[in-house]
Structures are given as structure tokens and as C-alpha cells.
Amino acid sequence: MFDYVKKNKALAVIAGLALTAVVAVPVMAQRDPAYEAARSSGKIGEKPDGYLGFVTAPSPAIKALVEDINIKRKAAYTRKAQETNSTVEQFAFTSGCNLIMRTAQGEKYQTPAGTWNTRDASEPVRDSRCP
């Protein structure tokens, strides 16, 4: 087995590269590090309406980042709403249900009452209409 690998080092390297490429494709669509940092530090959080909100007064950089993501989200919701014959608000709300459910521990989310909660091991407080 090892002999085979040694003999075909070039082949192994090519195979390794191909594997990396396969793994790298999903990694491409990952969160921006600044966005990830703002989330985990609790400066921003998920709102029930499907968009990001500011937990504390944002720095200009974070404000620009969140606004940019929210515009991209709205574009995605609009596209999907058209595909599913629903309104943008309906699709955004459904996504909000899922996004709050997917928050990691320590991240912030907004309850239907409007307060910001920190996600812990328990179920998040969500709108009663969420599935």
C-alpha cells in the first residue's frame, strides 16, 4: 500500500489536490470573518423578520456590513418569494424562524416582544407561528 503511494507520488498529489478542490467549494460560501466576529461577540443578532439587527450601537464598519448583508438577504428573499408565490415579508419571516433556530450558543436573537436574548442550550423564544 505505502509502496504504491511512494511509487505514485505524483498521482497521490494530484488526488490530494482534487480532494481539496471538492472540499473547498462549500467552504467558499462561508461567512465573512468580520461578520462572524460581530455575531459571536453579540454586537448584532437575528431578528424575527429575517434580517440582522444591532444589539448595541454599531460602529460604522459593522453598520455597513449589516446593511450590505440585509440588502443581499432581501434580494434573495424577493427571488424566492417569486418562485414560491408568496410575499417577500412571508418568506423573510419564515427564514427568520429558521435563522433564529440556527443561532449558535452565545449569539444574540430578538424575541417577538423585541428584547435581545442570548442563545443558550434551550430552545429560542420565537413567534408562535414558527414551525
Next chain:
Amino acid sequence: MNNPFSEGKATMLYQTRQLTDRPYGAIRFKMRSLTTSGLILGAMMTLSACVQVSAPDKPIVINLNINIKQEVVYRLDGDAKDLINEEADIF
């Protein structure tokens, strides 16, 4: 038919009078008996079924928005999950 005393007109008039104009004509008699039995039945029902219904003190508000939305949310849930997975960089 323009003759005011044609046979057809006379027949029509006769039939009409037979059914409606006579004091104790067939239709009138039947209607009267129906009315009487109806009144008796109505009185019996009123007496036997004494269900008290009181008006609610709060106005009745049916919020259709909630029902429609929940239905829609359940329908869109799968598509929303797909979108979040597809565009993981903005979620």
C-alpha cells in the same frame, strides 16, 4: 286573442279565481293549515329549547392574519431552509 271575451282568457280567469279568489279556495285552505301547524311547531320548539345565549362583553375579533400566515410559514419552511444552505455567506 285581442277579443276581450276569448275562450282562452275566460279559462285563465276561471282558473285564477278558482285558486285564489274563492274565500275557501284550495290554495288558501292549504296555506292556512300550513300556517297553523307551523305556528304550533314554532311555539313547541320555543318552549322545549330554552337555551340562554348571552352576548359576549368583549367585541369578537377574528384575526385572519395569524391563520393565513402560519399556513404560509409551514409551506415556505422547506424553501427557506434551502435558501439558507445555498447562500450561507449572507445568513
